[in-house]
Amino acid sequence: MLRVGVVGLGYAGTTHLTSFAGIPGVQVVALAGKETDRLALLGAEYNLPHLFEDWEELVALPDLDIVSIATPNALHHPIAVAALAAGKHVFCEKPLALDTAQAAEMVQAAKTHDRVLEVAFNHRRRADVQFARRYLETEGIGRIYHSRATWKRRSGIPGLRSWFTSKTMAGGGALIDLGPHVLDSLLFLLGEPRVVAVSAVTHGELGRAGYGAMNRQEQMASDTGSFEVEDLASALFRLDDGSSVAFEITWAGHTVDDEDISIELLGVDGGVRLFVPRYASDDTLRMYRDVDGVAVTLTPEVHVPGGEHPIVIAEFVEAVRGGDWDAHRGDFALHRTAVLDACYRSADEGREVRLES
Numbered sequence: 001m002l003r004v005g006v007v008g009l010g011y012a013g014t015t016h017l018t019s020f021a022g023i024p025g026v027q028v029v030a031l032a033g034k035e036t037d038r039l040a041l042l043g044a045e046y047n048l049p050h051l052f053e054d055w056e057e058l059v060a061l062p063d064l065d066i067v068s069i070a071t072p073n074a075l076h077h078p079i080a081v082a083a084l085a086a087g088k089h090v091f092c093e094k095p096l097a098l099d100t101a102q103a104a105e106m107v108q109a110a111k112t113h114d115r116v117l118e119v120a121f122n123h124r125r126r127a128d129v130q131f132a133r134r135y136l137e138t139e140g141i142g143r144i145y146h147s148r149a150t151w152k153r154r155s156g157i158p159g160l161r162s163w164f165t166s167k168t169m170a171g172g173g174a175l176i177d178l179g180p181h182v183l184d185s186l187l188f189l190l191g192e193p194r195v196v197a198v199s200a201v202t203h204g205e206l207g208r209a210g211y212g213a214m215n216r217q218e219q220m221a222s223d224t225g226s227f228e229v230e231d232l233a234s235a236l237f238r239l240d241d242g243s244s245v246a247f248e249i250t251w252a253g254h255t256v257d258d259e260d261i262s263i264e265l266l267g268v269d270g271g272v273r274l275f276v277p278r279y280a281s282d283d284t285l286r287m288y289r290d291v292d293g294v295a296v297t298l299t300p301e302v303h304v305p306g307g308e309h310p311i312v313i314a315e316f317v318e319a320v321r322g323g324d325w326d327a328h329r330g331d332f333a334l335h336r337t338a339v340l341d342a343c344y345r346s347a348d349e350g351r352e353v354r355l356e357s
């Protein structure tokens, strides 16, 4: 039996709790979070013996095998490092950390203490992303020389007065919040090339002006709270395979109907386009190629049932049980954090930033 403690009671924490609780041979025994009513409610519903308001008490529990982190971004690093040092395996929400230095310490802790460190990249588990990857592996589209990857929202700042818009607690805005998913799906589709250089800009105009809140009531309020982060980030990446990526993430913008995610891969012999408006489950993929001089467009009938978190968490549990943990020390997540960190540095310094190899 694997014994799990979950930190966080929001959307992410609740998803972790229900996902772990649904796996045979896994028992959630502890939960931590500040919202005392919700803590008691979930504790009763899932019959949890240990409830805490602070993560430190949960990590100190002697019999835990796994700590699952679903807190504001700034807490990912201290909780993970403490849990790994205490001999627990760690499942962590995206982003792995606020910056490269923190992420590298977490990966090192997983290696030093010989434990698994895995990050919740649930978007790559979408059935359409998985199908596109299989198509690229089996059919191919020739050399992919350029890609475009975006997540755009009309009005999707998660909370104008919450930790999400605090630089200290979140590390950034739209880029560090939505960017990890798009970047992860893109690098997965491309077969894990490395990003070697980035040139980025960020803007926080709409949030500072009081526009763009996901909750429209907040938007109408005169005090929009402190908005210390960006609501738009746009970047050009250079990859080690010689290809390039145009990458753009917005929490808010006046040219989007609602919300959409898109990834376009431009190959010499064909192309792949994933376009997901409003979290659509169907008709999200197009494959383009040229057959005997005739333009052909494929429209695969791939349905996305949703619920990708349970799949990622089941894979994490499988990795823990597998016992061969070297491929599960958070290295992929470290690279993603390094890319986003480089984007922030590039935007701050107004120049291209190269990533250390």
Ligand SMILES: NC(=O)c1ccc[n+]([C@@H]2O[C@H](COP(=O)([O-])OP(=O)(O)OC[C@H]3O[C@@H](n4cnc5c(N)ncnc54)[C@H](O)[C@@H]3O)[C@@H](O)[C@H]2O)c1
Pocket (backbone or CB within 6 Å): 007, 008, 009, 010, 011, 012, 013, 032, 033, 034, 035, 053, 054, 055, 056, 070, 071, 072, 073, 075, 093, 094, 095, 120, 121, 122, 177
């Ligand atoms: N993978 C995804 O699709 C996805 C979706 C949503 C959020 N997230 C990520 O999950 C994380 C949490 O996001 P959320 O939307 O659930 O946030 P949230 O604000 O709703 O929840 C955060 C939780 O952390 C708890 N917390 C804060 N400080 C604590 C402390 N010292 N000790 C114990 N608990 C503490 C809070 O009480 C709260 O329950 C973020 O990193 C976010 O990026 C990922």
